Amino acid sequence: MSDGALLEVRDLSVVFDGFRAIDGIDLTVQHGELRFLIGPNGAGKTTLVDVITGLTKPATGTVRFEGADLVGRKEHEIVRMGVGRTFQTSVVFEKLTVVENLDLAASFRRPLWSLIRRRRGVSDAVAAAMEITGLDVLAERPAGVLSHGQRQWLEIGMLIAQGPRLLLLDEPVAGMSADERSRTGQLLTEIAKDHTVIVIEHDMEFLRRYASQVTVLHEGKVLTEGSVDEVRADPLVQEVYLGRAREDAAVVPEEHAAAVATTAGEVT
Numbered sequence: 366m367s368d369g370a371l372l373e374v375r376d377l378s379v380v381f382d383g384f385r386a387i388d389g390i391d392l393t394v395q396h397g398e399l400r401f402l403i404g405p406n407g408a409g410k411t412t413l414v415d416v417i418t419g420l421t422k423p424a425t426g427t428v429r430f431e432g433a434d435l436v437g438r439k440e441h442e443i444v445r446m447g448v449g450r451t452f453q454t455s456v457v458f459e460k461l462t463v464v465e466n467l468d469l470a471a472s473f474r475r476p477l478w479s480l481i482r483r484r485r486g487v488s489d490a491v492a493a494a495m496e497i498t499g500l501d502v503l504a505e506r507p508a509g510v511l512s513h514g515q516r517q518w519l520e521i522g523m524l525i526a527q528g529p530r531l532l533l534l535d536e537p538v539a540g541m542s543a544d545e546r547s548r549t550g551q552l553l554t555e556i557a558k559d560h561t562v563i564v565i566e567h568d569m570e571f572l573r574r575y576a577s578q579v580t581v582l583h584e585g586k587v588l589t590e591g592s593v594d595e596v597r598a599d600p601l602v603q604e605v606y607l608g609r610a611r612e613d614a615a616v617v618p619e620e621h622a623a624a625v626a627t628t629a630g631e632v633t
C-alpha cells in the first residue's frame with residue numbers, strides 16, 4: 366500500500382452479461398483528498414462506486430481501504446469500516462425532523478437498547494453534522510418540508526453523523542440552484558478538511574471552482590488523471606466530450622450537455 370493512500374483500487378473489472386462496464390481500473394486516493402470522478406454516460410462511475418461500497422461484485426481486482434480488501438464484504442460491513450455513500454435517490458424520512466433523521470443515521474453505531482431509550486439532547490456526532498451542514502437552524506423541521514438543496518445537505522449530514530473516513534457522493538449538486546451549488550461546494554471543501562471525499566460530478570463550472578484532483582473515466586477505463594486544468598487541456602478528454610457532442614448532440618442529457626458545452630466553449 367502506498368504511503369498515505371486511503372483507498373487503492375487495482376486491476377478492477379466488472380462484467381455484466383459479457384459486457385465490461387469496468388475494464389482494468391487502477392485508482393489511488395490519498396487521505397484528505399477531495400477527488401472528482403467525471404466521464405460521459407456509461408463511463409463506469411456509478412459502477413466503480415457500487416464496487417467500492419459492496420453493492421456490485423467485480424470479476425477481477427482488489428479494493429483496499431486502509432489496507433483491508435473490501436471485495437466480498439457485505440455493504441453494511443463496509444459502512445461500519447468507515448465508507449459512506451449517498452445515492453441519487455433520497456433516503457431521508459420525510460415525517461421525521463432533521464435532527465431525528467441525523468440521530469437515526471448516527472444510531473447505527475449505538476447498541477439496540479439505547480435506541481429504545483429516549484435520549485436528552487443530541488449526540489456530538491449529530492451536533493457536528495448539523496453545524497457543518499448549516500442545518501442547525503432547521504433542526505426541528507420535518508424533512509419533508511426541506512428544499513431540494515437542504516435535503517441534499519441533510520443526506521450529506523446523515524453520512525457525516527455516521528463518522529465515515531471516506532465519503533462517496535453521487536452528483537451532489539444535480540438539480541440545485543446556483544446559490545445552492547456554491548453552498549454545496551463550500552460544504553464539500555469544509556468536509557474534506559477532515560474526511561476523504563470522492564464526488565461523481567458532471568458540472569464543469571462546479572469542478573473548476575472546487576475540484577483539485579480529477580479522474581476521468583471513459584468506457585470503463587481511466588482516461589486520465591490530474592488537476593482540473595490538466596484534465597481540461599488533455600486532447601483525449603476533449604475528444605471524448607467533443608466527439609460525443611458532435612455524434613450524440615440529441616441524446617446528451619442536460620447536465621452532460623452543460624459540461625460538454627463548457628468544455629467545447631473553451632477549446633474552440
Ligand SMILES: Nc1ncnc2c1ncn2[C@@H]1O[C@H](COP(=O)(O)OP(=O)(O)OP(=O)(O)O)[C@@H](O)[C@H]1O
Nearest residue numbers: 381382384386404405406407408409410411412413
Ligand atoms: N446492472 C447492470 N446490468 C447491466 N449493465 C449495467 C448494469 N449497471 C450498469 N450497466 C452498464 O454499465 C455501464 C456503466 O454504467 P455506469 O452507470 O457505471 O456509468 P456512469 O459513468 O455512472 O454513467 P452515468 O453518468 O450515465 O450515470 C453502462 O453501459 C451501463 O449501461
